[in-house]
Amino acid sequence: MATRKLNSTYSRNEQCMIGCDLTFAISMLGGRWKLLILDKLAQRKMRFSELKKEFSYITERMLTLQLKAMEQDGLITRTVYAEVPPRVEYELTDMARELEPILNQLSSWGNRQRRLTRQQV
Amino acid sequence: MATRKLNSTYSRNEQCMIGCDLTFAISMLGGRWKLLILDKLAQRKMRFSELKKEFSYITERMLTLQLKAMEQDGLITRTVYAEVPPRVEYELTDMARELEPILNQLSSWGNRQRRLTRQQV
DNA sequence: TGTGGTACATACAAACATGTAAGTAATGGC
DNA sequence: GCCATTACTTACATGTTTGTATGTACCACA
Numbered sequence A, B: 001m002a003t004r005k006l007n008s009t010y011s012r013n014e015q016c017m018i019g020c021d022l023t024f025a026i027s028m029l030g031g032r033w034k035l036l037i038l039d040k041l042a043q044r045k046m047r048f049s050e051l052k053k054e055f056s057y058i059t060e061r062m063l064t065l066q067l068k069a070m071e072q073d074g075l076i077t078r079t080v081y082a083e084v085p086p087r088v089e090y091e092l093t094d095m096a097r098e099l100e101p102i103l104n105q106l107s108s109w110g111n112r113q114r115r116l117t118r119q120q121v
Numbered sequence C: 001t002g003t004g005g006t007a008c009a010t011a012c013a014a015a016c017a018t019g020t021a022a023g024t025a026a027t028g029g030c
Numbered sequence D: 001g002c003c004a005t006t007a008c009t010t011a012c013a014t015g016t017t018t019g020t021a022t023g024t025a026c027c028a029c030a
Helices: A008-017 A021-029 A034-043 A048-054 A060-072 A094-120 B008-017 B021-029 B034-043 B048-054 B060-072 B094-120
Strands: A076-081 A087-092 B076-081 B087-092
Touching (some): A021 A034, A021 B021, A021 B034, A021 B094, A034 A060, A034 A087, A034 B021, A048 A087, A087 A094, A094 B021, A094 B094, B034 B048, B034 B087, B048 B060, B060 B076
Antiparallel strands (some): A076 A087
């Protein structure tokens, strides 16, 4: 996402893992808000301001950054309408929709796993 | 993993997302080396030093941290043998093994997605 | 007495992610 | 002219993760 300096182990690690499709996929979902955004947009396309209202805690800056990253990653499309005040709509791509069933499985795994680890504590 | 300070939005966000099984699951896999470790241990149980050899770039500190986190998350078990020099073996739990098919799907999605975004660039 | 191997731990520093606060452009309505 | 609305942007501060370097306990073996 951000430009990364070319020094030392940080970038070497990146080279080493860049070949892994799984790491590639997970890194797209790792942002602090991306899964929530994905979830909301799965229901319907939404404007910037609508998304902002949905997550009362997110700041405009973070929303902008995460949406931009998700657009670059091919998870969402961004449509600008030349109006004033401006209107911008965000929508899931087909690829992002293909994620849904997989993420549902992960979610149900997470639920089971959570019950287990709770018991031990 | 690390102790987190209780101020401001950081922890509020955490509260807000802590109810999400999917976020819970993804956060277990997000570490820089966890997926690789998971992948190696899927083949067979391994000693600390064996894992170290497998990933030539990882530092001992990072390996320790990630293994500790994965143990706490119930992904692996840690068995210590009272010998000198010490011997410690790491092994996947049943829950971690249930992840495999899901992660395979994610990986193949990542592969397709990567081809797509490559084409656009 | 000294060296070697294993599986860590600790102190410190760099890189990265996120948050806070404030500002911008465009224009329709008052 | 002034204000409001929308979707951002910028500068700066804080929090979190990862990396570097070094040290430690244990005891067998030379």
